[in-house]
Every structure is written in C-alpha cells, then in structure tokens.
Amino acid sequence: MRGPLIAGVVGAVIMASATVAVLSDRTAAQSPFGDPNAEPAPFNPQMGALMSMLIQPRHTKLGLAGNAENWPLAGYMLKELRQGFAVVAKAVPRWKGLPVPDLVDAAVSQPLTLLDYAIKLKYRRQFDEAYEGLTKGCNACHATTDHAFVVIKVPDASSFPDQEFAPQR
Ligand code: HEC
Structure with missing residues (x-):
C-alpha cells in the first residue's frame, strides 16, 4: 500500500509546482479574467444575472406555491417578486x-395586482389565470428586448x- 501512496504524494507535489510555474509565467502576461492585484470591484450584476437571481426563482416559487394552494407562501413570493x-x-x-x-x-403590473387579489381571496382559478398573464408578461418583455428565445x-x-410547497397546518 505504501508504494502507491508515496507515488501519489510525489505526483501531487510535482503537479502543484507545475501550477505555480504556470502562474508565475502568467504574471507578466495578464489573465483574461483580470488583475489579481487590483482593488476588489463592487459587485454589479447586470440584467441576465439579476433575472437569474431575483426574478426567475421567485416566479417559479410563486407558481409552485399557488399550485399547492399554499396562500401564505404565495403571498410572500409575490411580495419578493415585486x-x-x-x-x-x-x-x-x-x-x-x-x-x-x-x-x-x-409587462407585469396588472398581473401582479390580479395575483394579489387571487391570493387574498384564496381563489385558485383566478390565481392560475393571473399567473399565466404574468408569465406572458415576462415573454412580452423578452420579445421587446430581443430575447424572444428566453x-x-x-x-x-x-x-x-x-423546500416544502405544500401548505403547513
Ligand atoms: C424589462 C423587461 C423584462 C421583464 C418584465 C422580464 N424580463 Fe427576463 N430578461 C430581460 C432581458 C433584457 C433579459 C436578457 C438580459 C441579458 O442577458 O442581457 C432577460 C433574461 C431573462 C432570463 C435569462 C437569464 C439567464 O441567464 O438565464 C430569464 C431566466 C428571465 N429573463 C426570466 C424572467 C421572468 C421569469 C420574468 C417574469 C416574471 C422576466 N424575466 C421578466 C427583460 C425582462
């Protein structure tokens, strides 16, 4: 057992020093991802990242909560999405x-208002209609902004x- 273990450790050390050699060669020619010695830049996510972080998961969770008729969670997700x-x-x-x-x-003000009513009334059919309207609003804006393929x-x-979407008693 000891043979392969030592060989492995030696291999890892050789690889680590190779990586360091590559890194020190790189200091002259800079990485395409920027300068490691630069001041940290403020995090400034753009539209695509914001959609993935703040909009898409909240739209999904709102739909799942409504589908489960979990009205407190749906109300919370609606507020978060807004x-x-x-x-x-x-x-x-x-x-x-x-x-x-x-x-x-x-794109979304009207369906968001209708969703608010539906959730307060715990009215499933109106929720479904308004949620479809919201989803159409997402796609209408994507079409307007040259992203009809999203x-x-x-x-x-x-x-x-x-995460549990079923209502809790
Ligand atoms: C202002 C109009 C607008 C509205 C309303 C809108 N989007 Fe977007 N969305 C965009 C634009 C513009 C992009 C492309 C951004 C880019 O990549 O530069 C985008 C991209 C996306 C992406 C792709 C991001 C990725 O990296 O995967 C998702 C997912 C998305 N939107 C979800 C939604 C959902 C869900 C809704 C509705 C609840 C919605 N969007 C409403 C404008 C909008």
Missing part, C-alpha cells in the same frame, strides 16, 4: 436605451428539492 422587479428597475434603469421601469410596468412557462416541476 421587490425583485423594483431592484432590477433601479439597478438597470435603461437596458440598451430602453426604459426598464416602463417596460416592467407594462421563453418562460408555468413550472411543471419543482427545482427546489429542499
């Missing part, structure tokens, strides 16, 4: 010249295996 859009519109007021607050308002749909499964 705040997500507010953050996006403030962080990126213009996207390639287009006014983001106006686009968001046109197609949002009503979730058909949970992508959150560690």
